[in-house]
Amino acid sequence: MTVVSLQDLTAQTPQGTPWFGLDLGERTIGVAASDATRMIASPLEVIRKTKFTDDANRLFKLMDQRGATGLVIGLPLNMDGTEGPRAQSCRAFARNLERIRPVLVAFQDERLSTAAVERFLVEDLDLSRKRRAEVVDRNAAAFILQGALDRLGWTGVG
Numbered sequence: 821m822t823v824v825s826l827q828d829l830t831a832q833t834p835q836g837t838p839w840f841g842l843d844l845g846e847r848t849i850g851v852a853a854s855d856a857t858r859m860i861a862s863p864l865e866v867i868r869k870t871k872f873t874d875d876a877n878r879l880f881k882l883m884d885q886r887g888a889t890g891l892v893i894g895l896p897l898n899m900d901g902t903e904g905p906r907a908q909s910c911r912a913f914a915r916n917l918e919r920i921r922p923v924l925v926a927f928q929d930e931r932l933s934t935a936a937v938e939r940f941l942v943e944d945l946d947l948s949r950k951r952r953a954e955v956v957d958r959n960a961a962a963f964i965l966q967g968a969l970d971r972l973g974w975t976g977v978g
Contacts, residue, residue, distance in 0.1 A: 821876060826968055829926040830858075833889040838882055840864075841892045841965025843930065843957055844910050846855030850957030852965045853886055859964035859973070863958035869942050876920045883923075889918060891923055894964040907932070928968040930960075 824832060833839070836856050843850035849867040854860065867878050882888075893914060896906040901909075914925045 822918065822922060823911075824924055826928070826972055829892070829924055830972060832924055837887055837889040838967065839890040839892055839968075840879070840886075840888045841894070841928075841961045841968070843894050843960040843964055844880075844913055845957055848957045850959070850961035851879065851882060852958060852962035853882075853888060854965060854969060856887075858969055859889055859963045861962045861969060863962040866957045872916055873920065877917070877968075878915075880921055880923075891917075891925045891927050892965050892968045893925055894960070895927040896930050922926065924939055925950045926968065928964050928971075930964050930967075 829839070837854050839858060841852040841854070841861055843852075846871055849869060850866045851867060852861050855862075855863045865882065867875055869875055883891075891914075893910055895903075895910055898904050898907075910927070914927075917923055917925070933960045
C-alpha cells in the first residue's frame, strides 16, 4: 500500500492535478475533489456502498474523469488521538484499493468533521434533516480535503 504523508503526496503527484478526498462511512463514501491548483475542495458525489470492487471502480472512474492523482482519506481518530476500529477500517479500505490499482493515499485526521459539517448545514444554511442527509457525506469529504490542502498551504509545501 502506498500511504504517504501529505507533504510526500505533494512531492509524488504531478503539479496541476487534482486530488480526491474521501469520507468513509458505514453505508456511503463521500467524495470531494480539489481544483488543479489544490487550493479549493468541492463536494462531488456520494457512492452508496455495494460490493467493494464496484465501489472502488466507481471511485477510480471519477478520478480518471478529473485526472486526479492522489487520495486524502479521512482517518477517524479517537478524541485522545488513538486509532479504533473505524480508523482501522479506513486503513483496510486503502489497502484494498491498492489491490485493484496503485494509488497514492494520505490520511487526514477527521475528528469532528461530520459534526462541523452538520453544524454548518443547520446553522448557516438552515437545511432540513432530509436534505442534510443527502449532502453531509460529500460535504464532510470536502471538509477533510480542504483541511489537508490548508495544512499544506500553511506550511508552504502546497
